Amino acid sequence: MDADALARQTQNPVANLISVPFQNNTNFNYGPRNHTQNILNIQPVIPFGLNEDWNIITRTILPVISQPGFAPGEGTTFGLGALQVSAFLTPAQSGRLIWGVGVVGQAPTVTDEVLGSRAWGVGPTAVALTMAGQWTIGGLVNNVWSIGGEGSNKYNNFLFQPVLSYNIPQSPGTYLSFSPIITANWEARSGDQWTVPVGLSAGQVFRIGSQPVNAQIGAYYNVVRPDIGPEWQLRAQLQFLFPR
Incomplete structure (x- = not known):
């Protein structure tokens, strides 16, 4: 695949493409003392052919967290957060509408109680998008409920990630x-x-030798946030691509 085709594949959450993204999120003015939190998400995507008509796309997120202390005298806690694995059933040959539905599970891989819940969790997930000209438009949604968690280990978390990308025709592999x-x-x-x-984020697909790589950097301001939530975030990602 050329750079433009690979860039479009990276914008499709259920593409039939093996990839290993490392996404680093630096959250500023986080917590009651307005310190900095850092989360490195290791996010391998592995597709499986179920038969000629259907694929299973697995997406894993393992967070590595540096969490500042909330009270005076508390130091930074470093370790693993909760592991999430999503599996999407998606058509092997999609039309204008690309879609997938499935299940997301959460495992209590946290190494410290301040880094997340110690309860297992499960819920539904879905994705839908279309590619029109230079644009990719769609979104991914899920909700995860804890199983048997009590107190601080109980959770009911919703996530929606819109996908809106523009591929710059004058520069193949470059996108916003x-x-x-x-x-x-x-x-x-x-x-x-x-x-x-x-x-907004900007990205570029390029090659290191024969290895295709997708690099992206962006900044996001939280217009709505909890009292202890971060004010804004710097996101940087390096994604290694393994086209078939």
């Missing part, structure tokens, strides 16, 4: 992307549930 991660914590008190970022 609006893909904020909008979340809601339904267990939080009213007024503290939603995080709604607004911002």
